[in-house]
Amino acid sequence: MKRVRSMMKLFILFVATLALTACEPLTVFDPQGPVARNLTDLIIFSIIFMAIIVITVFILFGVIVWKYRERKDNKDYEPPYEEGSKALEITWFLIPVVIVIALTIPTVITISDVENVPEGYEDQEPLVVHVTSADWKWIFSYPEQDIETVNYMNIPANRPIHFKMTSAGTMQSFWIPSLGGQKYTMANMQTQLYLVADREGEYIGRNTNFNGEGYAHMDFEVVAQSTKDFNEWVEEVKNTADELTEEQYEEILAPTVIGRETYNGTHLQWIDHAHGGSEKYLNPEAYDGHLENKQPDNDSVTDNESEDKE
Amino acid sequence: MKLDEFFVTGDPLILGSQIAIGLTMVGLVVLITYLKKWKWLWNEWFTTVDHKKIGIMYIIAGVLMFFRGGVDGLMMKAQTSRPNMEFLDAQHYDEVFTTHGVVMILFMAMPMLIGIINVVMPLQIGARDVAFPKLNALSFWTFFVGAMLFNISFVIGGSPDAGWTSYFPLAGKEFSPDVGNNYYAIALQIAGIGTLASGINFIVTILKMRAPGMKLLKMPMFTWTTLVTSVLIVAAFPILTVALALMTLDRIFGAHFFTVAAGGDPMLWLNLFWLWGHPEVYIVVLPAFGMFSEVIATFSRKNLFGYVTMVVSIVAIAFLSMLVWVHHFYTMGNSAAVNSVFSITTMMIAIPTGVKIFNWLFTMRKGRIQFSNAMLWALAFIPCFTIGGVTGVMLAMAAADYQYHNTMFLVAHFHYVLIPGVVFAVFAGLYYWWPKMFGFKLNEKIGKWHFWLFVIGFNLTFMPMFFVGLDGMSRRMYTYSESTGWGAWLGVSAVGGLILAAGFAALVYNIYWSFRYASRDIGGDPWDARTLEWATASPVQEYNFAVIPEVTDHDEFWKMKKEGRNTLKKEDVKDIHMPSNSGIPIIFSVAIGIVGFFLVFEWNTLAAIFSVGIIAGLIANSFDYDDGYHIPAKKVWETERKWRGDL
Numbered sequence: 001m002k003r004v005r006s007m008m009k010l011f012i013l014f015v016a017t018l019a020l021t022a023c024e025p026l027t028v029f030d031p032q033g034p035v036a037r038n039l040t041d042l043i044i045f046s047i048i049f050m051a052i053i054v055i056t057v058f059i060l061f062g063v064i065v066w067k068y069r070e071r072k073d074n075k076d077y078e079p080p081y082e083e084g085s086k087a088l089e090i091t092w093f094l095i096p097v098v099i100v101i102a103l104t105i106p107t108v109i110t111i112s113d114v115e116n117v118p119e120g121y122e123d124q125e126p127l128v129v130h131v132t133s134a135d136w137k138w139i140f141s142y143p144e145q146d147i148e149t150v151n152y153m154n155i156p157a158n159r160p161i162h163f164k165m166t167s168a169g170t171m172q173s174f175w176i177p178s179l180g181g182q183k184y185t186m187a188n189m190q191t192q193l194y195l196v197a198d199r200e201g202e203y204i205g206r207n208t209n210f211n212g213e214g215y216a217h218m219d220f221e222v223v224a225q226s227t228k229d230f231n232e233w234v235e236e237v238k239n240t241a242d243e244l245t246e247e248q249y250e251e252i253l254a255p256t257v258i259g260r261e262t263y264n265g266t267h268l269q270w271i272d273h274a275h276g277g278s279e280k281y282l283n284p285e286a287y288d289g290h291l292e293n294k295q296p297d298n299d300s301v302t303d304n305e306s307e308d309k310e
Numbered sequence: 311m312k313l314d315e316f317f318v319t320g321d322p323l324i325l326g327s328q329i330a331i332g333l334t335m336v337g338l339v340v341l342i343t344y345l346k347k348w349k350w351l352w353n354e355w356f357t358t359v360d361h362k363k364i365g366i367m368y369i370i371a372g373v374l375m376f377f378r379g380g381v382d383g384l385m386m387k388a389q390t391s392r393p394n395m396e397f398l399d400a401q402h403y404d405e406v407f408t409t410h411g412v413v414m415i416l417f418m419a420m421p422m423l424i425g426i427i428n429v430v431m432p433l434q435i436g437a438r439d440v441a442f443p444k445l446n447a448l449s450f451w452t453f454f455v456g457a458m459l460f461n462i463s464f465v466i467g468g469s470p471d472a473g474w475t476s477y478f479p480l481a482g483k484e485f486s487p488d489v490g491n492n493y494y495a496i497a498l499q500i501a502g503i504g505t506l507a508s509g510i511n512f513i514v515t516i517l518k519m520r521a522p523g524m525k526l527l528k529m530p531m532f533t534w535t536t537l538v539t540s541v542l543i544v545a546a547f548p549i550l551t552v553a554l555a556l557m558t559l560d561r562i563f564g565a566h567f568f569t570v571a572a573g574g575d576p577m578l579w580l581n582l583f584w585l586w587g588h589p590e591v592y593i594v595v596l597p598a599f600g601m602f603s604e605v606i607a608t609f610s611r612k613n614l615f616g617y618v619t620m621v622v623s624i625v626a627i628a629f630l631s632m633l634v635w636v637h638h639f640y641t642m643g644n645s646a647a648v649n650s651v652f653s654i655t656t657m658m659i660a661i662p663t664g665v666k667i668f669n670w671l672f673t674m675r676k677g678r679i680q681f682s683n684a685m686l687w688a689l690a691f692i693p694c695f696t697i698g699g700v701t702g703v704m705l706a707m708a709a710a711d712y713q714y715h716n717t718m719f720l721v722a723h724f725h726y727v728l729i730p731g732v733v734f735a736v737f738a739g740l741y742y743w744w745p746k747m748f749g750f751k752l753n754e755k756i757g758k759w760h761f762w763l764f765v766i767g768f769n770l771t772f773m774p775m776f777f778v779g780l781d782g783m784s785r786r787m788y789t790y791s792e793s794t795g796w797g798a799w800l801g802v803s804a805v806g807g808l809i810l811a812a813g814f815a816a817l818v819y820n821i822y823w824s825f826r827y828a829s830r831d832i833g834g835d836p837w838d839a840r841t842l843e844w845a846t847a848s849p850v851q852e853y854n855f856a857v858i859p860e861v862t863d864h865d866e867f868w869k870m871k872k873e874g875r876n877t878l879k880k881e882d883v884k885d886i887h888m889p890s891n892s893g894i895p896i897i898f899s900v901a902i903g904i905v906g907f908f909l910v911f912e913w914n915t916l917a918a919i920f921s922v923g924i925i926a927g928l929i930a931n932s933f934d935y936d937d938g939y940h941i942p943a944k945k946v947w948e949t950e951r952k953w954r955g956d957l
Binding site for chain 1: 480484487570572616618642643654658669674677678679697701703708715780784
């Protein structure tokens, strides 16, 4: 059958592409922390059910279309009148009901799970990081350490991180797929997220919610390191980085794409965008015209990375 | 405002389109003048109130917009086909994906479906027109003016660039000071008026104008889906009207409903938008389900399996569709309880939809399946839509959605729902009902090219997107670096886009070829079909039915043929009362368009002055006492004799 063959060809093509490009598994299937692992398990669980449904429908479809196709020898076959069938229709009403219930239970459990500190890490004091998204960069403030970074974030591995997230203007979505799911950041509002990296490593984080010209460059790097390395890094920043001034902070908030920056002190001393007052820093005129005219160069994290590899 | 700000300048692509648009318009005007067709256009088309002609105009507009939205799509595919491509810059890409979304949903899917509904639904219920023919013309012209206003943004003033969802605060004056998003607010508002009026018109038509004997549960399935969709339109579109009105107040009159400053609440926009936006998905998908039901029954030569269950399913889908809008923003920080409730309501939609899929499959069982072009589209719909459906269930699971939200996985999913669900249906509907509209069939052989290129291209374009999404690529990214490893996937996807475009070109060629060469001698019922629209001539006579039929079954025409009731007696033919053409709808809509244009540029005084035109239109309409005219019985009899052969 032509249809089946073309679909098979298509499938083989995809598998081939998959084999060629992805020697490593897709990010979502390669979780690096308990929260992401929880989600991956749920996703795989659902994919199994969905595969069963797809296979059933495809087989039924193939068999019916093949068996009841018009042929030269059945031209005078007159199909019967069929009202329907209560038994059959109840069956294919009940099967999806059962599947929906089977999917609902783990979904509801996981929804609650990911709102809290992951299991096994409850006894540790979470590290608090304030996330502030702006056009088009990520600002990370460590209130306990009294330091602030832009477009990258160092965290201790195996310790829960409590993200308190807000935005200086447009709406963004904070997502580190290797570590867990995403959540929006909004001005005048605080959203929260708990993540843990249980391995040391470097992960890419992204904004997934479109917010203007610099959106594609709005990614950042997360470095999960041992507690010792993390403390050393904090110490080093405290000793070497410049003090953050309000003037400098206003410059960071201007709509630009910038590289990584590191400061002593946090902007929380002047403003927490979660509690209003962001309009003070907004400047609609800065959004007139095009980005490239305002932009010396784009060096987002992934760009840097590709340069490294080359 | 300076002239160089008024016209978009500086980009060779846009300059090219400006010249192309200018030349096309001059060319059209010259051509029509040369052929002396202005009077014909005005009398036969621009002022018509005939539901069939209005339907055809909707479909023509839909095909044009399909082309525009498709070119947008191809430009996006070209830009992302390789890492670090420099075909479009960020701003241009943002405009292109915004207009692609708006055009495809509101100016392609909607007019295609409303167009086919317009042509077919009154025929299916044995009516001579819709309930309010002049309002129907107004619906079309407001839609058309809205669509045109939206499209000129490309060359005058700049296109909207905040996504088809136009999320605040980004879409507000604080972050998007240009006029682009004014176009969004005003053009959608104008088009929305037309859609709302259509919804009301169709509900009244179906409830009040069915042929005698056609009880609700004897209506053809396409008419049922039209009724349910129309109810959804009336329920959902006012929400869009309000949301767009608030947006207009924010952007043009300095209000603060959705702003960051002064206590505005952007989350309110998201809620209002999706309270309309989710039902909108079902507004476009339900009539498509109706078309598939008709096509599958006709070409399996069997009645629809489980008719009552199908009706209950569409009503259930429509009801649930109003209760799921939060699933578009699970990640907005809702409580676990809220997300759980909306996960469950969303997954519940899969139940009636699954029932429908199995009922379609069992309609074909024990049938005799003819692989006509219309049927091929209905067949391809089932596996492709199933993939869209199951990935929809995956997205419905709120916790898992934290990993899919706003990624290419989502983009792949909704294209797998909307292309099989709407575009395949529109193609099936066009091939199926084309003879009713134009009196000839589309060519089956060229149609096969159209079918295979389009279906293969579609799968090749959108299947890789599932995988890049799972690999962490978010939607709407105009560029990405090589190290992401997405290049191969998106390269395949871009090739798929080209094949898809070739499929569309095959359709256009098919229309051209068939228009020139196809046989005109096909009779009223070329497919040996089942419902009442096939009891008329091809193309349909202006009065539809010489005598309104008595209905006994939901496959009434099939039954008529079996029982030999498909004949006409001369003494039954009476004078037929018809509505007169009217120029008011088009003039009135153009006035609205002019006011809208001034509002876009915030020239409020000019807008106020030209609003007089709108008021004048309303007054003129109130004093229109034209009561229509009668087609004498003799003339009706002549027409009937001609197409039925000797009576």
